[in-house]
Amino acid sequence: MSKADYVYSVLLDEIRTARIPGGTALRAGEVARRLGVSVTPVREALRRLEKDRLISYEAHHGATVVDLGDEALAEYYGLRAVVEGLGARLAAARITSEELASLRDLHAAMAGDAAHGRLDRLAAQSSRFHLRIVDIGGPAFLGAHARSVRENFPVPPEASLWLDETQVKAQLDAHESILAALESGDADAAERVMIDHVRRAGEHRKHH
Numbered sequence: 164m165s166k167a168d169y170v171y172s173v174l175l176d177e178i179r180t181a182r183i184p185g186g187t188a189l190r191a192g193e194v195a196r197r198l199g200v201s202v203t204p205v206r207e208a209l210r211r212l213e214k215d216r217l218i219s220y221e222a223h224h225g226a227t228v229v230d231l232g233d234e235a236l237a238e239y240y241g242l243r244a245v246v247e248g249l250g251a252r253l254a255a256a257r258i259t260s261e262e263l264a265s266l267r268d269l270h271a272a273m274a275g276d277a278a279h280g281r282l283d284r285l286a287a288q289s290s291r292f293h294l295r296i297v298d299i300g301g302p303a304f305l306g307a308h309a310r311s312v313r314e315n316f317p318v319p320p321e322a323s324l325w326l327d328e329t330q331v332k333a334q335l336d337a338h339e340s341i342l343a344a345l346e347s348g349d350a351d352a353a354e355r356v357m358i359d360h361v362r363r364a365g366e367h368r369k370h371h
Contacts, residue, residue: 166204171211173198178217178228179314181322185230189218216315231316233369239316240365244358246309250297251341252354253305258345262299266292266345270338277331285325285334292338296345296357324367334360 164172174194177183191205198205209226212218218226231239269292276284290313298306324330337360344353 166200167207167211170194170198170200170204170208174208174212175215175217178212183228185228187228188224189226189228191226235316236365236369239312240361240368242312243309244361244365246305246312247293247297247361248354248358250293250300250305250309251345251357252350253300254296255300255345255348255350255353258299262295263342263346266295266342269295270335270342273338274335277335282326282328282331285331286323289325289334289338296341322368324364327367330367333363337363 174183174189183189189209191202191209194209195202195205209218213220213226216229218228220226269288273285273288273292276282276288294306294309294313297309301308325334337356340356341353341360344350344356
C-alpha cells in the first residue's frame, strides 16, 4: 500500500464513520504529522477524497469535509430504497432454497443478538442481510451499486436505529416480512416492504 493509499484509507474511514464530522477543515500539514507521513501523499489523498465528493476546496479555507444536510440524507435513503427495493423484487423471482436458508440463518443470528441485548452487532449484520438480497437479485451490477451508495454517506455508528431498543422489534419484523415475500416469490410485496423498511430508517435518522 502506498503512503497516499494509506492516508486515503484512514481519512476515508474517519469521514465515513463521522469521526471527522462534516464541516471540519483538513489541513495537509496537520494530517501529515498525525499519520507520520510527508505532505505529498496527504495532498494526493485529499485530491482523491475531493473526487469522491467527501471534501471540498474553497479559496482561503483549504479542504473541508462536506457537511451533508437533511436534503442529502433524504436523497441517500431514497436512493437506497430504490436500489434495495429493486434488489428484493428481482430476488423474489430467482432466490434458491439455499440462499433463502442462509438469509434465515443470518436473521436468526440477529434475533438471538437482539434477545441478549447485543444491539451493537445488529447494524453490520443488517447491512449484510440487505446486500446479500441485492446480490441475489442483481448479481451483474446492482449489488455493486448498492455498496457504492452505502459508502457515499457517512453513518455515525451511534446514529444506527439498531441501537434504539424501541426500534429493533419493528426492524426484525420487517426482515421477517421480506423473507416471507421472498419465500413465496411475491416480487411486489418484497419490493414494497424493503422500500418502507429503508425509508423508516431514514425517518429515524432525520430525527436523531
